[in-house]
Amino acid sequence: MSTSTGEAIQFWILAVVAVLGAIGTVSMKKAVHSALSLAGTMIVLAVFYLAQGAYFLGVVQIVVYTGAIMMLFLFVVMLVGITAADSLKETIKGQRWAAALCGLGFGILLIAGLANASLHSFAGLGAANSGGNVEGLARLIFTTYVWAFELTGALLITAAVGAMVLTHRERTQRAATQRELSEQRVREGAQVTPLPAPGVYARHNAVDIPGLLPDGTASELTVNPTLRARGQIRDVSGERLAQLAELEQRSENWLERDEHERDGGHRANGVNSANGSNGGGQ
Amino acid sequence: MNPVNYLYLAALLFTIGGAGVMIRRNAIIVFMCVELMLNACNLAFVTFARLHGNLDGQIFAFFTMVVAAAEVVVGLAIIVTFFRSRHSASVDDASLMKL
Secondary structure (H helix, E strand, O other), rough: OOHHHHHHHEEEEEEHHHHHHHHHHHHOOOOOHHHHHHHHHHHHHHHHHHOOOOOHHHHHHHHHHHHHHHHHHHHHHHHHHOOOOOOOOOOOHHHHHHHHHHHHHHHHHHHHHHHOOOOOOOOOOOOOOOHHHHHHHHHHHHOOHHHHHHHHHHHHHHHHHHHHHHHOOOOOOOOOHHHHHHHHHHHHHOOOOOOOOOOEEEEEEEEOOOOEEEEEOOOHHHHHHHHHHHHHOOOHHHHHHHHHHHHHHHHHHHHHHHHHOOOOOHHHHHHHHHHHHHHOOE | OOOOOHHHHHHHHHHHHHHHHHHHOOOHHHHHHHHHHHHHHHHHHHHHHHHHOOOHHHHHHHHHHHHHHHHHHHHHHHHHHHHHOOOOOOOHHEEEEEE
């Protein structure tokens, strides 16, 4: 007994996609890419469930797994830092190869075991699904497996409470008011004024671009401390900075000459034309 | 085609997931590999339900999904808590007990 040709074609195409997604999950360096690969694999598995007569599970797979669980994963990836890539340094020597070897051996064992099992005929779900797949599942859940089903409810409640307890932070002292914070700033003599804004350039004006100090160096203060801690400051490259410094030097020279030639009363005009050369000079 | 091929695929996915758990050290990716293993098991359950012609395998897969959802919620909460105290999601940094 065997399945239809259509299912065979579907299987061989989608199985490749599923395995590629799984390999991507394991091998991608960034967690977001891994999550997307895994979502692809899960959608393929949902199609397999539908093809095998598990209609309810196919839909639940898409709604719960690719919908809820993968979104939860992406949410945490965003929270933890999208660029928090794995360190590729091995802490235990040869661990990677040993792990790959273990995986290979395990896979061979598993597949050889399956090949030796006598699974040459299959019953098919025609009879079991005759009254409807969802009805059949419901009958089993609320009769044979009703005890397990109720335990599942207890498990879900425990998990929800556990997640809330784990992520809850108890406040040990009263939150400081705005006045206290400002007084503390003045007392410490740190930055009293608001922090300077990030750099605005002709090509970039994002928050991860540092502003430049008058001497042309990038100011760390202008970038959000979170981005600074993650090392996500985009570089205003040294070459550009050198170019900018050169340009400023040149415009200054030009300005000096201008001032030399004209009187002090035309200074405003000179600044304007210096700005003009700043924009179009390079 | 024999539906046993689905079982081979499930075995392959489970193996890849298991290797990923051993190889990767970002806790989130390790967790995703565990999810991959659970999904491979589900595929095996659904295939066995079809091989045997009854719905018990699908019920098992259903329960696996519920447990996986609970596990993800608690596991990700642990990862977030860990990240808050260590500013890292690497499993190597959870080494407080190490001398």
